[in-house]
Amino acid sequence: MKPSYYITTTLPYVNAEPHIGTALEFVQADVLARFHRLRGEDVVFNTGTDEHGLKIWKQAVLAGMDPKAYCDQFASKFHGLKETLALSYTHFIRTTDPHHVTAAQEFWKRCDANGDIYKARYVVKYCVGCELEKTESELVDGRCPIHPSLEIERRDEENYFFRWSKYQRALLTHYDAHPDFVMPKRRFHEIRTFVEDGLQDFSISRLTDKMPWGIPVPGDDAHVMYVWFDALVNYVSTLGWPSPGDFERFWPGVQIAGKDNLRQQSAMWQAMLASAGLPLSKQIFIHGFITADGQKMSKSLGNVVNPYDLVARYGTDAVRYFLLGGIPSSEDGDFSTAHFEELYTSKLVNGTGNLAARVTAMIEKFAGGAVPEMADDRFATPQFWKTYTDALDSYRFDETVRALERYVASMNQAIDVEAPFKKAKDGADVGPFMAQLAEALRHVGIALLPLVPATAEQILRQLSVDPGSVRIPEATAWGMLPAGHRVVKGDILFPRLPS
RNA sequence: CGCGGGAUAGAGCAGUUGGCAGCUCGCCAGGCCCAUAACCUGGAGGUCGCCGGUUCGAGUCCGGCUCCCGCAACCA
Numbered sequence: 001m002k003p004s005y006y007i008t009t010t011l012p013y014v015n016a017e018p019h020i021g022t023a024l025e026f027v028q029a030d031v032l033a034r035f036h037r038l039r040g041e042d043v044v045f046n047t048g049t050d051e052h053g054l055k056i057w058k059q060a061v062l063a064g065m066d067p068k069a070y071c072d073q074f075a076s077k078f079h080g081l082k083e084t085l086a087l088s089y090t091h092f093i094r095t096t097d098p099h100h101v102t103a104a105q106e107f108w109k110r111c112d113a114n115g116d117i118y119k120a121r122y123v124v125k126y127c128v129g130c131e132l133e134k135t136e137s138e139l140v141d142g143r144c145p146i147h148p149s150l151e152i153e154r155r156d157e158e159n160y161f162f163r164w165s166k167y168q169r170a171l172l173t174h175y176d177a178h179p180d181f182v183m184p185k186r187r188f189h190e191i192r193t194f195v196e197d198g199l200q201d202f203s204i205s206r207l208t209d210k211m212p213w214g215i216p217v218p219g220d221d222a223h224v225m226y227v228w229f230d231a232l233v234n235y236v237s238t239l240g241w242p243s244p245g246d247f248e249r250f251w252p253g254v255q256i257a258g259k260d261n262l263r264q265q266s267a268m269w270q271a272m273l274a275s276a277g278l279p280l281s282k283q284i285f286i287h288g289f290i291t292a293d294g295q296k297m298s299k300s301l302g303n304v305v306n307p308y309d310l311v312a313r314y315g316t317d318a319v320r321y322f323l324l325g326g327i328p329s330s331e332d333g334d335f336s337t338a339h340f341e342e343l344y345t346s347k348l349v350n351g352t353g354n355l356a357a358r359v360t361a362m363i364e365k366f367a368g369g370a371v372p373e374m375a376d377d378r379f380a381t382p383q384f385w386k387t388y389t390d391a392l393d394s395y396r397f398d399e400t401v402r403a404l405e406r407y408v409a410s411m412n413q414a415i416d417v418e419a420p421f422k423k424a425k426d427g428a429d430v431g432p433f434m435a436q437l438a439e440a441l442r443h444v445g446i447a448l449l450p451l452v453p454a455t456a457e458q459i460l461r462q463l464s465v466d467p468g469s470v471r472i473p474e475a476t477a478w479g480m481l482p483a484g485h486r487v488v489k490g491d492i493l494f495p496r497l498p499s
Numbered sequence: 500c501g502c503g504g505g506a507u508a509g510a511g512c513a514g515u516u517g518g519c520a521g522c523u524c525g526c527c528a529g530g531c532c533c534a535u536a537a538c539c540u541g542g543a544g545g546u547c548g549c550c551g552g553u554u555c556g557a558g559u560c561c562g563g564c565u566c567c568c569g570c571a572a573c574c575a
Contacts, residue, residue, distance in 0.1 A: 013575050053575050122573070159573085190503060194572085197502090203573045227575045259503090263572065288504095289569080296569080328512085332504080332569080339511065342524055350537055358534035365533070402513085402522085416539040421532070492535055 005036040006253030006282075008046035008235050010261050011095065014074040015055050018081055019297060020323075020335060021258065021290050023307035027323045028287060028397060029256050030087045034450035035392050037088075038472045044250045046238045048093035049075045053227035054206070057213035067213045068096055084311050085320065086453055093238040095215075095231055103237030104230045105218045110276040112218075116166060122159035122203050125152050160205040160223060167271035168199050174270070174280055182266045183395055184330045187259070187286040191266045202268070204229040232269040236278065252282040259286050285395045288332040305335050317452035318344050318494065324451055325401030341497055351408050352444065352455070353494035358415065359437045360462050360489035366424045371438045371463075371485040372431035377478040379410050379440050385476045388447055397451075404447050411440050438463060439481045446475055455493055462490045 009029045012022050026047060033045035051071040060070035075094055081087060093100060111117050175181055175192050182188040205223040206214060214224030235255065241247040257265045270280045289296070292303040310319045326343045327333025363369060384407045391399035415437070420430040442463050448456035449470065457467040464485045 011575095015575085050575060055575070124573080161573095186503080193502075200572070206573095226573075228573090231575070260570080264575090268572090291568095334511080336511090338524095342511085346523065349535065354535055354537050356534095358538075360534095362533050398513090405523095412538055413540095415533075416531070419531075419533090421534095424533090489534095494535080496535055496537090 002040060002042045004044070004250050005033075005041045006044045006046070006239070006250035007032050007036075008238070008253055008255055010255070010257045010265065011048045011050040011093070011231055011234055012078060013053070013055070014049040014051045014071050014078070015059060016074075017304070018078055018307060020305040020307050020310070021297070022078075023081065023085055023319070024287060024290060024323045024327075025256055025258060026081060026087055026089075027085055027320050028285075028329070028395070030085070030089070031324065031397060031450045032254070032256075032392070032395075033088055033090075034453065035472075038446075038449060038470060040471055042249075044091060044239065044246070044253070045087075045089040046091040046093060046235070046253075047078075047087075047089050048091070048234060048238070049078050049095070050227065050231040050234075051075070051094055051096045052214045052225075052230055054211050054213070057211055060213070071096060081307065084308055084316065086316050088453075091238045093234050095227075095234055097237075099240075100230075100234060100237040101215050103241055104215050104225060104233045106242050107233045107236075107272070107276050108225065108229070109218050111162065111272065114275050114277070116163040116275040117160055117204070118163065119158055120161050120201075122157050122161075124155050124157065157207055157210075159203045159207075160217060160220075161201045162204045162229070162272070162275075164199045164201050164268065164271050167274055168195055170274050171195050171267060171270060181281075181283060182262070183283065183285045187262055187266075187330075191262055194263065195267055199267070199271075202228075228264065228268070229272070232264065232272060235269075235281075241278075252279045255281050255284045257284065257286055259288055262286055285330070287330055288328065290327060291332060291334045293336050294334055310340075314340070314344060315494075317455045318348060320452050321348060321401070324397040325405075327398070329395060329397040329399075344494070345497060347405060348494040349496050351405060352448070353492065355408050355411055355444070356441060356459050356462065356493055357489060359411070359441045360487055362415075362420060363434050363438055363487040364489055366420060366430050367434040367487075369487055371481050371483050371487060372435045373483045374435045374439060374479045374481065375432035376436075377439075378414060378436055379407065379443075381407075381440070381443055381476075381478050384443070384447075385473070389472075392450070401451065404444065404451075407440075407447075408444060411437065411444075435481075435483070438485075438487055439479060442481050443476070446470055446472070458490060458493060462488050464488075 007029050009025050012018065029045060029047070033043050037043050049071070056071060057067055060067040063070060071094070079092060082089065108117070172192070172195055175188070179188070182191055204226045205217055206226055208222055208224050212224060214227060215230045217223040217225055235253065236247060236251060239247040239250050255265055266284045273280050291297065292305050295303060297304045307319065322340050322343055325347070326339065363371070384403060387403040388400055391403060418433050420433050423430050441459065442465055445456050445459035445463065445465065448459065449467065460467045463481065464487070465481070
């Protein structure tokens, strides 16, 4: 049986337009999914939408819509990213899916059976003007910023709580036994310190008569689950849990999440798994945020970067390339049109795109459009693959891209040193060098497959290589391109931007 | 003493275990003419936020300080 690999994104809350940060997480996950498929693994790649909770319910009521119907319009918006960003996810779960609902209830029952759920009084701060609960962080000087003339009321209600505190020791033990549990390292230290400082049980239900849009708590119709509890369960419900099958085959899996999700994913969810008697996640990768022109993206500033707009303007692969190579993979990064266009022109138009045209054109001109007899590797190709693979295995997508850029640069350099266009005029044999270039371009094409799949396939087809037949590591050996393979100069890969 | 991040060439950034300060863009000067006016070579440009310490040697380690930015758990 093939090895299995499971990667999942967090589920974006459906009540928002997809923005470039969502796209970053999706693309990073997609690269891993594609890379592991190339390695011959059976891959489950999960994403979806988180659809319960107060905000959705409130907005649906305002729009005079049924909450589910309201979610439907948004869910399709996120689903549309699949084509726009060339995502290869295999599972798209919505937390309103019937199976997820029953799975979340089963999960609750297991935690309850383990003695980890109890009822307690829960004090909320409530703004009568908004008719909404408010958190401390939403208040300004203890007052609702929207209704500053009204006093915030304190309201008591009975809620269910999850015994998070009970798992402090278990979490720390697990962290210590798995020093790569959370990547990068500094996030791991951050969560470890947080757990070490002590955990407070958290509320996991809401009163149905105040907010009915949630999964009913098993055996108590007066409550629905707090959206966090329900949403986290998606990582296993999507695999069919509690049925064994795919769950046993693919869980535990790799999770990818933003820095705002560090606690929920690597401490809350892990304690929940332990409580339900399930294995903890395999690894969690935390990425940063993308700012726009140096500022945090927000609706009020009007600087939200929409991935659909970017793709419409620059193309899918250009956007993917920027997300992977244009910003630090695990730190905050900045988006600006100038930065994006600089990268596009210097690396895609002048770099990879031009190189592919250069090499294929030369082989047509100087080698009759066919690969000559193969010659030795002059590009340190094995070292390139090692850097490339190590970088991907440690979620350094930016380093992966840089390795590729260096490889491309070394090819341009070699062309200049070798000057085959001169030698050909002098009647010298440039065949061996043409073979080296064709072969090196094949490696570029393969390495691009997980990153910018459409471009990669175009390059490989120009070399008459079937992209579907590529397997790693077999295909990374030097000299796999057979002599006589037809080479055709194709269309321009990346058109120059209008100046 | 709430948690975390940042401060490196004009701009944007890399610098893994301490060992001659790098990359991209831009600028200047050459080369080449196969390629998407692309490519290659060389050059100018930095007291690596400030102060002190460890060391033969610190952007990198330790202590202190200044400034900027996120987050602060029941914001989904």
